[in-house]
Every structure is written in C-alpha cells, then in structure tokens.
Amino acid sequence: xxxxxxxxxxxxxxxxxxxxxxxxxxxxxxxxxxxxxxxxxxxxxxxxxxxxxxxxxxxxxxxxxxxxxxxxxxxxxxxxxxxxxxxxxxxxxxxxxxxxxxxxxxxxxxxxxxxxxxxxxxxxxxxxxxxxxxxxxxxxxxxxxxxxxxxxxxxxxxxxxxxxxxxxxxxxxxxxxxxxxxxxxxxxxxxxxxxxxxxxxxxxxxxxxxxxxxxxxxxxxxxxxxxxxxxxxxxxxxxxxxxxxxxxxxxxxxxxxxxxxxxxxxxxxxxxxxxxxxxxxxxxxxxxxxxxxxxxxxxxxxxxxxxxxxxxxxxxxxxxxxxxxxxxxxxxxxxxxxxxxxxxxxxxxxxxxxxxxxxxxxxxxxxxxxxxxxxxxxxxxxxxxxxxxxxxxxxxxxxxxxxxxxxxxxxxxxxxxxxxxxxxxxxxxxxx
Amino acid sequence: xxxxxxxxxxxxxxxxxxxxxxxxxxxxxxxxxxxxxxxxxxxxxxxxxxxxxxxxxxxxxxxxxxxxxxxxxxxxxxxxxxxxxxxxxxxxxxxxxxxxxxxxxxxxxxxxxxxxxxxxxxxxxxxxxxxxxxxxxxxxxxxxxxxxxxxxxxxxxxxxxxxxx
Numbered sequence: 001x002x003x004x005x006x007x008x009x010x011x012x013x014x015x016x017x018x019x020x021x022x023x024x025x026x027x028x029x030x031x032x033x034x035x036x037x038x039x040x041x042x043x044x045x046x047x048x049x050x051x052x053x054x055x056x057x058x059x060x061x062x063x064x065x066x067x068x069x070x071x072x073x074x075x076x077x078x079x080x081x082x083x084x085x086x087x088x089x090x091x092x093x094x095x096x097x098x099x100x101x102x103x104x105x106x107x108x109x110x111x112x113x114x115x116x117x118x119x120x121x122x123x124x125x126x127x128x129x130x131x132x133x134x135x136x137x138x139x140x141x142x143x144x145x146x147x148x149x150x151x152x153x154x155x156x157x158x159x160x161x162x163x164x165x166x167x168x169x170x171x172x173x174x175x176x177x178x179x180x181x182x183x184x185x186x187x188x189x190x191x192x193x194x195x196x197x198x199x200x201x202x203x204x205x206x207x208x209x210x211x212x213x214x215x216x217x218x219x220x221x222x223x224x225x226x227x228x229x230x231x232x233x234x235x236x237x238x239x240x241x242x243x244x245x246x247x248x249x250x251x252x253x254x255x256x257x258x259x260x261x262x263x264x265x266x267x268x269x270x271x272x273x274x275x276x277x278x279x280x281x282x283x284x285x286x287x288x289x290x291x292x293x294x295x296x297x298x299x300x301x302x303x304x305x306x307x308x309x310x311x312x313x314x315x316x317x318x319x320x321x322x323x324x325x326x327x328x329x330x331x332x333x334x335x336x337x338x339x340x341x342x343x344x345x346x347x348x349x350x351x352x353x354x355x356x357x358x359x360x361x362x363x364x365x366x367x368x369x370x371x372x373x374x375x376x377x378x379x380x381x382x383x384x385x386x387x388x389x390x391x392x393x394x395x396x397x398x399x400x401x402x403x404x405x406x407x408x409x410x411x412x413x414x415x416x417x418x419x420x421x422x423x424x425x426x427x428x429x430x431x432x
Numbered sequence: 433x434x435x436x437x438x439x440x441x442x443x444x445x446x447x448x449x450x451x452x453x454x455x456x457x458x459x460x461x462x463x464x465x466x467x468x469x470x471x472x473x474x475x476x477x478x479x480x481x482x483x484x485x486x487x488x489x490x491x492x493x494x495x496x497x498x499x500x501x502x503x504x505x506x507x508x509x510x511x512x513x514x515x516x517x518x519x520x521x522x523x524x525x526x527x528x529x530x531x532x533x534x535x536x537x538x539x540x541x542x543x544x545x546x547x548x549x550x551x552x553x554x555x556x557x558x559x560x561x562x563x564x565x566x567x568x569x570x571x572x573x574x575x576x577x578x579x580x581x582x583x584x585x586x587x588x589x590x591x592x593x594x595x596x597x
Contacts, residue, residue, distance in 0.1 A: 042449070042561035061449050064477050108479060112530045112538075124530075125537035132542055142481050158477060 020407060022388060027396050032389045034411070039249075039258050039378050047371040052078050052340075052362050053164060059358070059373070060158045063417060065108065068101035068149060069351030071162045072226055073358040073373075078164045080241075081345025081362050084338040089331040090166040091226075092324045093152060097162070098225040098349070099321040100148025103186065105352035106272075106310045106317075107145060109415045110197065111138025114307050117409040118200040134196065137189055141314070144186035148321060151179050166335030176325045183321050190315035191290060197311045198294035203406070205391060206301040209383065210234045210265065211274035214350055223282040223316060224275060226349045231278055232268065240348045243357050249374065260379040267382035270354025271414060272309045273300060284323070287316040303387060303413040310415075340366045351376050353415050377417035384414050440471045440584055441490040441546075445497040445532060447477055452505075452556030452569045456496040459552075462577045471584055480535030484544060492548040494580060497532050498556040498569070505557035506568030508576060513549040550583070552576050 023031040040062050047055055059074045060067035072094060079086060086094070111134070112124045121127040128135040151171065153159020161168050216228035230246075231237045238246055249258035262268050280288065280298035291312045300309055346359035354376030361370040391410050395403055444460030446453045460475045476483060487493045499509070501519065511518055513536055532551070539545045554576065557566040565573065 040561070061447070061477075064447065064479060108481060108530060112481065112534070123537070124534065125541050128538055128541040135538070136542065139481055139484070143485060146482065146485075 022392055022407065024392065024396065029389050029393045032385045034381060034385045034388065039375065040373050044371045044373055047368045050368050052360070052366040052368055055368060056162050057160060065105050066101055066351050067158045068097050068153065069349060069356050071159065072098060072349040073347050073356045075162060075164050076226060076347030076349060077345045077358040077360050079345065080347055081343035081360060082338050082341065084165055084336060086166055086336055089329055092328065093167065093170060095225050096148060096321055096324045097152045099317040100145045100152065102317040102352050103145025103314055104142050104149065106314045107138055107142040110193065110307055110310050111135060114412050117412060118307065141186050141189050144182045147179055147182050163335055165338055168334060170331055170334045172330050173328055176328065180322060180325050183318055187315065187318040187322065190311065190318050194290050194294050194308065194311040194315055197308045200307065202302060202304045205304060205394070207387065207390060209269040209301060210262065211277045212236065212268045212270050212355065213274040213278045214348060214355060215278055221282060223279050224350050230348060230355065233277060241346050243346060243348065249378065258378055259382045260374060261382060267386050268379065269383045270376050270379050272313050273303060273306050274354060275350060276300060276309045276312065283312070283316050284319040286319050287312050290315055306413050340364065353377060353417060354379060375417060380414045380416070384411055440492040440494065441487060442471050442473045442494050442580065443476050443483065443486060445476045445495060449561060449563060451558040451560055451562050451564065452566055453498050453559050455498040455554045455556060455565060455569050455573055458565060458573045459496045459576050459580070462573065463580065480530040480532060483532065483535045484539050487546050488544065490546050493546040494550045494552065494583065495532065496552045496576060499553040500556055500559065503555045505555055505566060506572040507555040508572050509553040511551045513545065513551060552580065
C-alpha cells in the first residue's frame, strides 16, 4: 500500500499560521490538517479595560483588507448593549461603506489571487503578461471600492469616521457626484467580470454543505450587510444573540487555531456562497439577471464557482451603492444620541468572507469588561478541511504538482483571511 | 488615496500590531520627528494594489518594510528595484497575499514602476500578534533612518549593500 503525504509549510517564522498536511494511503485520504488562521485573541485582550468608544478604531486594525467589517460588527454590538438603534440615512451610509469594502476585498481576491489559479498561472504577475487589460480592469474596480471607503470612512485603510451611534461626520449630497461617476463605470466593469469568471473552467465538485448567513425579515428586500437573523439551509434560524448557544469554538490539537462548529451538527459554510444561496431573491434585479445569464441558478453548491458568486456580489455592491447615493438625503445629525449604562451586546455582520461575530460586556462607565470576536476564517476552517479531504480523494491520480496546485485553489475558494498562508505555500510530498 | 508627486516619496509598510512587522512604520515616525523637507513620508498598512496607486506619479520612491528571510534579526538590506531582483528567500510580511513583492512584480509587468525605486528591508525576529519591536529591529530602525536621510541628501550608497556586515 502506497502512502503519500502532502505537507505544506508557509512562513516558518510566523507562528500559528499557514500549514496544510494531507496523508494519503492507497486511494484513501487518511488525514487532513489545516492550519491557516489564528483567532484574534491578542485584540480581545487589548480591548479589555479600554473605553467602548475606542473599540471601532482598535478592531479595524485586525485586518488591513476588511477593517469596515470589524468596525461594523463592533459598533452594532455596542449599540445592542446600549439599546441604540441607528436607522434612516445613517443606516444607509453604513451599508454604502460596506459596499466599498466588499468591492475592494472581492476584487482583490477575484482578479489578483483566484483567477490565476483557473487560468493556469502561478500568480497575477504572470497572468498580467498575457491579460494586462483584464488585470488593469481589476485594479481600477478595486480603486472604485477604495474611493467609497476613503470618502465615507475618512481614510482608505482603517477608516476613522465610524463611531457608536453613527459617524463623526456625514457628507452633503452634492459631494457624492464624483464618486457616483466612478461607481457607474464600476458597475459596467462588474458586469464584464461576472461574464468573464463564468467562462473559467470549473471542476465538478459539490458537497452537502450547511450554509450559514444573515437574513433580515425587517428589511425583506435587502441582501444582508449589517443585520438579520442567522439562518441556514438546514433549518437554523436564530437571533444573533443566541450565537453562542448554537455555535462553539473547538480547540484543535494540530493548530493554535480554534475551529468553529454548529453544536451537534459540525462544520458549516459562511461567505459569498452561503449569502447567495440564502438570499438570492434579495439581490438587485440586475445582479439576479446577470447571475442567471452567467449560468448560475439561485443555489450554487460548487465552492470553485465562488469566484462567479463573488463577482455577482461585486456587481450587487456597485448597484446597491448607486441606489443608496441616488436616494441619499443628508441626515440632521451624524450620529444618534444615547446614554451609557452597563450591558452586554452582540452582533454579526457580513464581512466579505462571511459572518463576523462580536460580543462585548460593558461597565456602567463604558469600560469593556469582556470581548469575544469570531472571524469568518475561523468558522470556515473545518469546512475547508472537509473539502480538501473529499477533493483529494477524487483527484488522487493527479500528479503531485497538479494536486498541490488544486489544493491551494480549493483553499482559496474561501478567500481565507490569512491569504498569504495559502500564497507562499511550500509543499513537501513524501511517498512510501 | 490621492496620487502623489513629491520630490521624494518615503513609504513605510507594516502592521504595528504584528510586532516587528511595524518596523517600516517606526522608520516613518522617526523620519517625521526629525523633519524631512522635500520628502513626503507615508505610513502604509495597505495591500499592494494601494501601494501601486500611491506611487503612481512619483519619480523617486523609497520603501521600508520588514522581511523574513531567515537571516540574523536586525539585518538591513537595500535593493534598487530596477537593477536587482529581490531574492526568492525574501518574504515581505503581509496579512494578505498581495503585498510588496506582488506590487513590484505586477507594476513591472504593467510598466507602472516609479523610475527610481529603492527598498530598505529589515530582517524581523518576531511577527506574532502584539505591539513593540524586538531590540535588534529597534536598533536597525535607527540605522535605516540615518541611511535614508543620507540617501535623500545625495550620499552615494552602493546598490545591494547589506548593513551591518
């Protein structure tokens, strides 16, 4: 019996990040161990003892790619603790800010990281030699997303304009004119992106996933960003405040990471595919029509096709951003007023990679007594392992080089937050 | 972020919450404290595509970043991007896959590299979550500040030189 071991190491000096180990015996996968992400325990500790109002700027530092997601989960959890409701145009501006982040993050992933896998290039540099105009289009689209975040967030990286209750400053309607022109171009480019990604070659691969995403009943026409109940395609339907009753983080022996599971049910799937499958009819008409024209139905179970779904979400984000700008009226106040008191609050928002859960316990004076943060990559790790186990078994006859390539591509289906771990993979394959 | 065209653009890259990955930012802060006429100093905690946008119209750019190559912590490297290739053993730290090396590689293909682009790299010791630099890296930061100031003031520094030996 032949035994083959695929071992992937990455930046050796970055502890707790990036390793893949697959052991194959004959035509069976004996073991899969993935270690790609360490949860933000340092930040949870850093937050304890700080004032609640400092939290949005601190949590924004957790990720250079999705600071808005961290800020949004933070402020919504604080507002839940304090009994604050942010509605009307302030709520719309928060959705607009999130549109910017989805565009930035998804475009980076689709064009710079994932597309080269499908087209047979080791990286985007090599892809750009053959497809310079396509890569330039991706860069330009990402820039349009950056423009939203800079405009509303006050800064491109780690926005500083977000606060509990709303914003420090809100724009006047006429200030949106220049931005709107960029977004109109971006919407056309996003249409092209969906058509382009739909033509890529996809392996035939599906599993019986439990998809988990937000879905809001109070705003039945909305694709989710900042609120909703946590629902799944297998009957889960809970308020965000019941998250910890239904989900658990398990210590994994081979990793510093924690793997999230649905209690008594196991692995689940968060991110674009989950959102799409649970909210298809809430996409804009343009996004729905474009998805259908690209050959996607209202449900997509092939994680390799997440590149198309991400592109549909980019299109939706441009479309939604323009809808918000067209209907915008400057609010009287940039933030709602509230008073401090002790309390516990939690919130989930839809980060580009899936639901991002935050919980805070505050003292009467607004000091953070306790913080808990569960990022989407923690939640997807178990399902990525499961994908690899099933995928490798199907592709067991491929050459080692090809199998390695496809394992990396399968990990990238989830756009894991420490993408560098999957980008600088070094594989050692042993055979018996 | 606006496109910038100062006489010289100094960009420090990193994440101050990942220990030595904050080295590039620390160099920037030290340079700002000293005052640096004729140069624009930017701290960048961004991905590589944003970097390409920042340097788009700049003629002379110096990047400062932490690196993990297996060398002695605190080692300093200087590369002239138009004259040398960055060794494959170099991993510029990045929370996402599209970092400094990718930005340089892609900009080279798309002919968007600034005409003069120098990289100063500091070998880090510890890139785990946390604030504060290792002692070796702290010392290297001070040395790089002097080297960058000399460079900007016109001192001739040989390409590819490594300090301290």
